[in-house]
Amino acid sequence: MIIVIGAGPAGLAAAEAASRNGSEVALIDSSSRLGGQYWRHRSKVTGYRSNRADEIFAKVSAAQSITHISEANIWSAEREGNLIRVNYLQGGIESSLTAEKVIIATGAYDRTLPFPGWDTPGSMTPGAAQSLLKGQGVLVGKRIIVAGTGPFLLPVATGLAEAGAEIVALIDANSPLRWSLSPLALLTNITKFSELVYYVRLMRKFRIRPHFGRAVTTFANGVATISAVNSGFHIKSGKSQAMRADVVAVGWGFVPDLSLGGILGCAQRVDSDGTVIFEVDENQLSSQPQIWIAGEATGIGGADLSLIEGEIAGLAASGQKIRHALLTERVRKQRFANALKRSYPVRDGWREWITSNTTICRCEEVKSQEIKDSVSELGAEDSRTSKLFTRAGMGLCQGRMCSRNVSEIVSGITQCAVTDGERIAASNRPIAAPISLGQLSDGKNSR
Amino acid sequence: MTQTITFTFNGNPIHCEEGQSIAAALINSDQRELRKTRFGDEPRSIFCGIGICFDCVVVVNGVANQRSCLIEAHDGMKVESAQ
Structure with missing residues (x-):
C-alpha cells in the first residue's frame, strides 16, 4: 500500500x-x-x-x-x-x-513578516482571508488591503472583491519589471499570460489598481501606513500615506x-x-x-x-x-517557479519596519527588543540561543510563524549571515502537530 | 439546504450555518476578537486561517487550546476565550 x-x-x-x-x-x-x-x-x-x-x-x-x-x-x-x-x-x-x-x-x-500591529485583530494572512471566503463562505471585512508580494495576492484580492469587499489597495513590494530578469521562463510558459489576463480582467471589473514598491508598515485602530520601499525593502523617507481599512491581509510568499x-x-x-x-x-x-x-x-x-x-x-x-514528456514538462514549470522566486524576493529591509515594542513571536509574545537584548546583552550568536533566552519560537506553533524571522533579526545584529544549518534546524520539529498525553495513551486504533 | 445552529461564545448565543468553523462563525457575527493574550492581555483573532499559527485558540466544551479555524461549530457547543 x-x-x-x-x-x-x-x-x-x-x-x-x-x-x-x-x-x-x-x-x-x-x-x-x-x-x-x-x-x-x-x-x-x-x-x-x-x-x-x-x-x-x-x-x-x-x-x-x-x-x-x-x-x-x-x-x-x-x-x-x-x-x-x-x-x-x-x-x-x-x-x-x-x-x-x-x-x-x-x-x-503563508510566509509572514512582523510589523507594528501585525498581531492585532484585522491583520491576517491572505491565505486566512482566502480560506474563510472559499472554505467557509465568510467575508473577513468590508474595506480590505491586500499586500505583501507575489502572484497569490491577485486571486485573493479579486476573490474578496467578487464577494463584495472593497479592496482599498492591492500592494506588491516588488516591481513587475523584475520579470524582465527571466525572459526564457516567460517565453517557455506562454500560457501563464492567459492566467495574468484572467486576473487583470477581474481587477478592471472591480476597479482594483495595483501599487508596486510599497508595503504595509504599520496597522492600528483601522488605519494602515503604506510606505514606499526600495528594492531592498528599505522605507523611502517622506513617502508614506495612511489608509483606512478594517482588514490588512499581508503575505510574503510561502x-x-x-x-x-x-x-x-x-x-x-x-x-x-x-x-x-x-x-x-x-x-x-x-x-x-x-x-x-x-x-x-x-x-x-x-x-x-x-x-x-x-x-x-x-x-x-x-x-x-x-513518460519523458512529463519530466520535460516539470523542467519547464520549474523554470517558471525559479522566475517567481527571482521576481518576488523578500529583502532584509523589513527589519527596519519593526520597533522595539513589535511582537516577533506571536505565541510567546516576545518583543523585538527582547531578541535584540538576547544578542547584545546576553551574548546569543544565533537564533537557537536567542530562542532559549527569550522563548521566541517555543509556543504552540512551534516556531512556524517566527523562527525564520528571528534568525534574520539576530543575523542583522550579529552581521553574520544565517547559515544553511541554522535554517534547516529552524525548519524541523520533533512532532508534526500537538497531541496531548491523554490522547496518546487512550484508545490506540491501529489498522 | 444548510441548517442554522446555535452555540455560545463567552455565554452569548452565536448563530451560524452547520459546517462552519467556530472562527468563521464568530467573524461573521462581527466578533473579531477571540481571546486576550496571557502576558500582555492583547486582543487576538484569526491570523493564518489554516491551523498553523494557533492564534485563534479557544476553549471548546472545557478543552483548552482548540484551533477555532479548524473546528466545526456544533449546536449547543460552549466556546470561551482562554483565561
Whole structure:
C-alpha cells in the first residue's frame, strides 16, 4: 500500500497516478474535503481553471483502490522494519496506518513578516482571508488591503472583491519589471499570460489598481501606513500615506511544512530564496528509501508544478513508467517557479519596519527588543540561543510563524549571515502537530 | 439546504450555518476578537486561517487550546476565550 499525505494538487495527482495500475492508496488529509488549500471549497471549486479540480476530484473519487481518510491530523511518523507507520488523530482518537511506501505532499502556508500591529485583530494572512471566503463562505471585512508580494495576492484580492469587499489597495513590494530578469521562463510558459489576463480582467471589473514598491508598515485602530520601499525593502523617507481599512491581509510568499519528512530523516537543502526544502531525485524520491515527496515541500512552485511532481511521484511509487514528456514538462514549470522566486524576493529591509515594542513571536509574545537584548546583552550568536533566552519560537506553533524571522533579526545584529544549518534546524520539529498525553495513551486504533 | 445552529461564545448565543468553523462563525457575527493574550492581555483573532499559527485558540466544551479555524461549530457547543 501507498500512503499519500495531503490532498492538495500534488497529493491528488500522486494518488490518482498511483491508482492507475490498481495500487492500493490511502489518501490522508486534515480537511473534510479534497483539494487542500489551493482548491479549498464548500460545494464547488471556483476560480482560474477550476475544471482541473473537478476532473481530478472525479478521478480520485471513482478510483476503487483509493481510500480517502479525511479530518486526520498526522502528528508523527516512524519506520518499522520495511514499513512506515503514520500516526494521526481523527476526531480526538489516536490511530495509525502502516504501508510500504509513503508520498509526502503536505504543501505550504503563508510566509509572514512582523510589523507594528501585525498581531492585532484585522491583520491576517491572505491565505486566512482566502480560506474563510472559499472554505467557509465568510467575508473577513468590508474595506480590505491586500499586500505583501507575489502572484497569490491577485486571486485573493479579486476573490474578496467578487464577494463584495472593497479592496482599498492591492500592494506588491516588488516591481513587475523584475520579470524582465527571466525572459526564457516567460517565453517557455506562454500560457501563464492567459492566467495574468484572467486576473487583470477581474481587477478592471472591480476597479482594483495595483501599487508596486510599497508595503504595509504599520496597522492600528483601522488605519494602515503604506510606505514606499526600495528594492531592498528599505522605507523611502517622506513617502508614506495612511489608509483606512478594517482588514490588512499581508503575505510574503510561502513556507513549506517539512515536519513529517524531517521526522523520517529526509535530507533537506536551502533553496535559492532561503526556503528550506527537501532534496529529491528525478523521480521525486527523497534521500530515504520508499519515501517520495512532491509539491511545495520540494520548492515553492504553485499548483501547476505540484500536479506534475505529484503525478511523477505517484507513478514512481507504484512502479509505473514515467513518460519523458512529463519530466520535460516539470523542467519547464520549474523554470517558471525559479522566475517567481527571482521576481518576488523578500529583502532584509523589513527589519527596519519593526520597533522595539513589535511582537516577533506571536505565541510567546516576545518583543523585538527582547531578541535584540538576547544578542547584545546576553551574548546569543544565533537564533537557537536567542530562542532559549527569550522563548521566541517555543509556543504552540512551534516556531512556524517566527523562527525564520528571528534568525534574520539576530543575523542583522550579529552581521553574520544565517547559515544553511541554522535554517534547516529552524525548519524541523520533533512532532508534526500537538497531541496531548491523554490522547496518546487512550484508545490506540491501529489498522 | 444548510441548517442554522446555535452555540455560545463567552455565554452569548452565536448563530451560524452547520459546517462552519467556530472562527468563521464568530467573524461573521462581527466578533473579531477571540481571546486576550496571557502576558500582555492583547486582543487576538484569526491570523493564518489554516491551523498553523494557533492564534485563534479557544476553549471548546472545557478543552483548552482548540484551533477555532479548524473546528466545526456544533449546536449547543460552549466556546470561551482562554483565561
